[in-house]
Amino acid sequence: MPELTAHELLTTTRSVRKRLDLERPVDPALVRDCLETALQAPSGSNAQRWHWLVLTDPEVRREVGALYRKSCRAYLESPHAAGRLYADDPQRSKVQARVNDSVAYLADRMGDVPVLVVPCLQLPSEELPEGNQAGLWGSILPAAWSYMLAARSRGLGTAWTTLHLRYEKEVAEVLGLPSNVRQAALIPTAHYTGDTFKPARRTPLSEVLHENGW
Structure with missing residues (x-):
């Protein structure tokens, strides 16, 4: 894979779903290499309470995949599903339909994706702390995104999803997680088909930028 500039990497790391190669194996060393990069991300107070589950066992992937599918079906039937957003905007609704x-x-x-990565946080107790949730999850999300960027730079596709958390306890049982370990996301990882990614169309900066106040 040709080396990407920082700008290219940041603007072409997309959520890969239909183009994940479900047949091609992924070298475990490649995933570990991406995770080594992820560990360079910042965390609150440099606590580094992150843990990473890499799921390659077919039966474990099947069980997690079944729970994900169950949750996703409920999501797709809800008013918050991607395909139901921006219905009054003809251009944007087409994009949303493709995402859906x-x-x-x-x-x-x-469950057929070769590798599923679950970034987690180990907390001092079983309950999530009150108050600053941004600080809590800000100690794992940058590292998870770094993993996805590293994967892109190494010819792997990923997608960020949290839909499985509707059944977080059930997934935790499948994975044997301690009660004080909380999942942050589920990141399917695989080689991708095709060879092109481009920046996505986004809302113009002028419409979302606020300087010195709202």
Whole structure:
């Protein structure tokens, strides 16, 4: 894979769903290499309470995939589903429909993705602390995104999803997680088909930028 500039990497790391190669194995060393990069991310007070579950066992992936599919079906039927957003905007609704379709596609195949990565935080107690949730999750989300960027730079596709957390306890039982370990996301990881990614169309900065106040 050609080396990407920082700008290219940041603007072309997309959520890969339909283009994940479900047949091609992923070298475990490649995933470990990406996780080594992820460990360089910042965490609150430099606590580094993160843990990473790498799921490659077919039966474990199947069980997690089944729970993900169950949750995703409920999501797709809800008013918050991607395909129901911006229905009054003809251009944007087309994009949302494609996103909705790709989400449904992955939901039926999550258990077939060669590698599933679950970033977690180990907390001092079983309960989430009150108050500053941004500080808590800010200690794992940058590292998870670094993992996804590292994967992109090494020819792997990923997608960020948290839909499985509707059944967080059930997934935790499948994975044997201690009661004080909380999951942050589920990141399917695989080689991808095709060879092109481009920046996505986004809301113009002028519409979301606020200087010195709202």
